[in-house]
Amino acid sequence: MISEYLIAGFLIIAGIFGFLGSFGLIKLNDPMSRLHAPTKATSLGVGGVLLASMVHGIAVEGHLSLHEVMITLFLFLTAPVTALFIAKVHLHRHETPDSLPRAGEDGIWATHNVDDGAEDKD
Amino acid sequence: MRLLQRLLPHPILTLLLTFTWIMLANSWTLNSLVFGFLLGLLIPFLTQPYWPQQMKVKRPLKVVEYIFVVLYDILLANVAVARIVAFKANAKRRPAWIAVPLELRTPEAITVLAGTITMTPGTVSADVSAEGHALLVHCLDADDPDAVRDEIKQRYERRLMEIFE
Numbered sequence: 001m002i003s004e005y006l007i008a009g010f011l012i013i014a015g016i017f018g019f020l021g022s023f024g025l026i027k028l029n030d031p032m033s034r035l036h037a038p039t040k041a042t043s044l045g046v047g048g049v050l051l052a053s054m055v056h057g058i059a060v061e062g063h064l065s066l067h068e069v070m071i072t073l074f075l076f077l078t079a080p081v082t083a084l085f086i087a088k089v090h091l092h093r094h095e096t097p098d099s100l101p102r103a104g105e106d107g108i109w110a111t112h113n114v115d116d117g118a119e120d121k122d
Numbered sequence: 123m124r125l126l127q128r129l130l131p132h133p134i135l136t137l138l139l140t141f142t143w144i145m146l147a148n149s150w151t152l153n154s155l156v157f158g159f160l161l162g163l164l165i166p167f168l169t170q171p172y173w174p175q176q177m178k179v180k181r182p183l184k185v186v187e188y189i190f191v192v193l194y195d196i197l198l199a200n201v202a203v204a205r206i207v208a209f210k211a212n213a214k215r216r217p218a219w220i221a222v223p224l225e226l227r228t229p230e231a232i233t234v235l236a237g238t239i240t241m242t243p244g245t246v247s248a249d250v251s252a253e254g255h256a257l258l259v260h261c262l263d264a265d266d267p268d269a270v271r272d273e274i275k276q277r278y279e280r281r282l283m284e285i286f287e
Contacts, residue, residue, distance in 0.1 A: 016204075017200055017204060020207050024203070024207035028212065028215075030217060032217065033260075033262055036244065037207055043200065043241065044196070044200035065148065067145070067148060069145065070142065070145050076237075079240065080236065080241060083246055084240070091248060091249055100219055100221075101219050102221060103221060103252065103258070104224075104255050105223075105253075106251035106255050107251075108252050109258055110251060
C-alpha cells in the first residue's frame, strides 16, 4: 500500500519536471538558455520514473533490478556531451571572440581557434 | 610488466566495463562475468590510440564523496531551474557568459569538471580555451557572475584537485 503511494509520488514528480523541461524549450528566449532546460529538468524527470520503476520492482515483482542505475549512469555520461555539442555549434555560428569573455591566459576559446581563410568543415 | 601494461592499458576501465556488463545482463553468473571481462579486455585495447596516457586516481574515497555532493547538487539544480522556467519572466532573467580559469591540468579531471558544471545549478559548460587553461560557462540566471565562478572553483575544482592531482 505504502509502495503504491511511493510509486505514484515519484511518477508525479517525474511528470512535473519532465513537463517543465519541455516547457522551458518554448518559454526561454535565447538559444543558450534553452539548452539549460532539457539538460537539467529532464534528469530529475527521468530519474523519478526510474526510481518508481525500482520501487515497483522491489515491492510488486519482488526482485531488485539494477538496469535503472545503469540508465542513470548513461544519462549522466551522455547529457553533458550532447549539451557541449549544441553549445559548440552555437559558438561557431552566433558568437565571435569579442562577444564572449576573455579566455584567460590563452586569449581565445578553442572553438574560435581556427585559421582564417581555411575552410572550417567541423 | 610492460607486456601487462600493453594488454591492460586502463585497469580501472576494464573493471568498470566488466561490472557494467554484469549490471546490464542483470544476472550474477559466471557466464556474464567471463563475457564482461572479455569486453573489458577488448575495448580498452582497441580504444587505446585515442586515450594514450594512463589515468591516476589518487584518492578513491574522495570519489564517493564527490558523487554524493554532485547528486545532491543535481537535485537542487532541478528545482532551481524548474522555478526559473516556471515563474521568472524572461525580461528579468540575466543570462551571462563567464570564464572560469582552471588550475586543473589532467584532461580527465577537466572533462569531469565540465560534465559536472553542465549537470548542476543553472550552468552549462560550452567551451575550453585554446590551451585548456579556462572553461567557458553559460549561466541561465546570474546576478553575480563572479560568485558563480568562485563556487565552481571552491565546490568542484578543489575536490577534483584532491582526487586527480
